Amino acid sequence: MNPATRREKLFDMSPRRSDPGIRTGLVDVAARLLSEHGPRALSARRVAAEAGSSTMALYTHFGGMSGLVREMVREGFVRLEQHLSAVGATDDPVADMALLGRAYRRNALANSHLYAVMFGGSSLAGFSLGEEDRQAGRYTLLHAVECASRCSAAGRFSAIIPELTASQMWIAVHGLVTLELGGYLIDPLDADRCFEAQLVGLMIGAGDEPEAATRSVAASGQRLEHVCRAE
Template sequence: MSPRRADPELRLALIDIGARLLAEGGPRALSTRRLAAEAGCSTQAVYTHFGGMSGLVREMVHEGFDRLQTHFAHVADSDDPVADIALLGIAYRRNGGRNPHLYAIMFGTTTHTGYRLNEPDRQYGRYTLGRVSRTAARCIDSGRFTAADPELVAHHMWTAVHGIVSLELGDYLIPPYDADTCFETQLVNLMVAQGDGRARATRSIAAARLRAVGLEERAGGLEERAGGLPAPS
């Protein structure tokens, strides 16, 4: 008799449940017994899919970045690279909102004491920044950005958007300076800081907002991730 195949849906369920338990209750809340009870499976499933708890936490990090890459993959290049890079920021925010527990773990804001992640694990998700760098290069080539280093531009975008998403998920942004207000003005200011004109940047970000509505309609089931994109080798 051949061994039973690991169930991919159960694997994703264990990752999501584990991330929620870890984010809400810390390492003590994450146990094979509790995972199994909430997932409706045996405790052996954790070892079948991940080899143990350390492997589960590592897969939470990897899954979080794979879902981010899936959101980025739905952003097609257009003839307006500034709108494209703004839309990548919107996709980044949307991914954080749909996967808040994974977001906390993949960036280390949730502790995983006792479950060691090595340096390659922590750096795993940097491949997602490649798309932002390539779009930044298009903004520079088009003359919209005056910066000379697209990777540095990508890092500026990443750190700025990551900061506002983290504050939003922590419920720190309240009216009149709520997350939508801050995010909208931040996007414009980020583009202007890279050399774009304010009026032109505002038009591009408005166009990105309209495109984002279409993305939401076409990609509404991303949190279930029907096959995310793998990291490049």
């Protein structure tokens, strides 16, 4: 029987009310360790100890260290999805697109170590991305694809293939975030400055008028606070 379904049954019947589930506890502790102390602190013994269990629980639930990382990655994808879904659709689709980029970057910076595992190719505890994980990552592109379609429909983008335009947005924002996390973007050309320029350049490259692009990107900057407060 699959451990997951086993756990499902256990959760439904909830044998111990005081126990919020060792499985979720392990994932939470692991995420906290990774976020606060970096990848080196993510050891099976330490995770188990801080979660108040032994290392064996980690193996019955996740089959090993890489399984636990996979679970964190899954949760990272749903969190990214939530951040992107918080960006709605207004009458300025280019501003919406820029706001998608801002939300993406915001999520990446908030969970930097996890982001490096999800998209940066950082091999953590022997874990490597499976095809389903990658598919979950590509799924986040759909927000940008839909937005690119609206930009084209509104006559702002001249690009014909919204998937390609969305990919370019993704690639550029991902590149900025990873270089920023690597500490490469500093003082004269810091990450904030590069990001603003990147957004405007992307919109122009997709076919928008320079003045309109600048205005929409600036407007999305204003609207950012609003979305953040809504979280």
